[in-house]
Amino acid sequence: MTGTRGISAEVKSILDARVEELCRLSYDTARALPAASGEKVAMAGHTYAVTIYRHDVAATECLLVVQVASPTLLGLGSSHWEQGVVFRSDGGIQEASERELQESGG
Numbered sequence: 001m002t003g004t005r006g007i008s009a010e011v012k013s014i015l016d017a018r019v020e021e022l023c024r025l026s027y028d029t030a031r032a033l034p035a036a037s038g039e040k041v042a043m044a045g046h047t048y049a050v051t052i053y054r055h056d057v058a059a060t061e062c063l064l065v066v067q068v069a070s071p072t073l074l075g076l077g078s079s080h081w082e083q084g085v086v087f088r089s090d091g092g093i094q095e096a097s098e099r100e101l102q103e104s105g106g
Helices: 008-024 027-031 098-103
Strands: 036-043 046-058 061-071 078-088 093-094
Touching: 008 036, 008 046, 008 061, 008 078, 027 046, 027 061, 061 093, 078 098
Parallel strands: none
Antiparallel strands: 036 046, 046 061, 061 078, 078 093
């Protein structure tokens, strides 16, 4: 599952907090982030894997995607939700569209 459909309050809180943090970055700082970085977050009795992916979309654009994953029943799979932000070299920042998220591999 991608996007934010069927999202719990905990997952929404994690996504919103990470995206808010990312929106404070400059274009140069966003572009300098590693291609992927992750951490585990415990909330409301669940442990979530939170990964931030960086995609250089064009010479003047950088997409940062926050993905939150949670194991499904018996740990045989996982559900994931994601939200992204596009940074432009002119200083512009906008929310990533569903299409941009899908094209980034989500």
